[in-house]
Amino acid sequence: DVSPLTLNRLCLYLRSLRRLEADGVSRISSQDLARRFNLSAAQIRKDLAQFGAFGIRGAGYDVSPLIERLDSILRLDRRHPVIVVGMGNLGSALACYLGFNHGSFEVVAGVDNDPGRVGREVGGFRIEHTDHLARVVRDSGAEIGVLAVPAKAAQQNYDLLVEAGIRGVLNFAPTRVQPVPEVPLKDVDLRIHLEELAYFLPPSDTD
């Protein structure tokens, strides 16, 4: 099994390699990759070797084959259909965003309990009512659920998603959701991205 932090590093390597490929770079050394992340080249070699991805000694890694290898390790070489619960501001932004950026995640359905939103078309599908969640999960083939509801509605919607047969849940609501062992839950807090930026801010006159 891979630790969450190794996984985080692999996702970052993949993002960086995709950029290199877009810029036309076909090979990169572990030193160059390390410099981009302020990491040691040994850490990168160790991470990649753990999955049998070995560079050519002295010449580095071939970018495209390494991308394919990481895609397969991270299970991104297959399609993951997503359902969004709560089609307000955040849910709508996610549905549109995942609609345009063709990657392995695609929002295939969205539900809400506000009758005023039900029936609207967003990101290529019509919003349905949460009362029909089980049917919508079955018909859409959704595998991952995203909670974009207010905090007080998060637990109940996680439980409904589990009952409907969802395989994993991403939670944006600022509250603790009690997961069941078979359905992994990951909390997202966008503040963590602000925290990482805040550290690198140049000093201000009031610091």
Place this chain on the structure above:
Amino acid sequence: DVSPLTLNRLCLYLRSLRRLEADGVSRISSQDLARRFNLSAAQIRKDLAQFGAFGIRGAGYDVSPLIERLDSILRLDRRHPVIVVGMGNLGSALACYLGFNHGSFEVVAGVDNDPGRVGREVGGFRIEHTDHLARVVRDSGAEIGVLAVPAKAAQQNYDLLVEAGIRGVLNFAPTRVQPVPEVPLKDVDLRIHLEELAYFLPPSDTD
């Protein structure tokens, strides 16, 4: 200087410690903290010792003082006012979210170029027009800018924020923005959270 990945770990430790504190835990060993992250206790001790945060041998770390120490290292012990450029779905969700969760980040202003949105009240302020961005940054004291505009408007709004005296920018638009050295830029892609979840999904019948 701290590497982005060390910084990422420190933010994760802080989040975990805040949860422990909320649960009434006053002391934790590096082993217990390591188990939560699937890390080695040595890695945690090394990370924390780098900043002079030493545990009590055999007894671990006092949770509240360690939180204060990490808050100060990560510069979260002070207020960081934020301005959002692009008050559509994502921008509005962020403005409301940072309004309710009292932490060190607070959205103090928002601008948009759609006259239909200008003047609306969101998250405790009125949306202004991007033509007045320089004045709004000055009057609000905003230190961090968030780009929640379409990809084609990202670079020009980064440049406008720099001219207005912003100190750092968080970019959600799916495009490469060329930063200037004095104003750090961090890209955010919510897919990275989905990628980390996808790895942990239980196997399905089609895998």
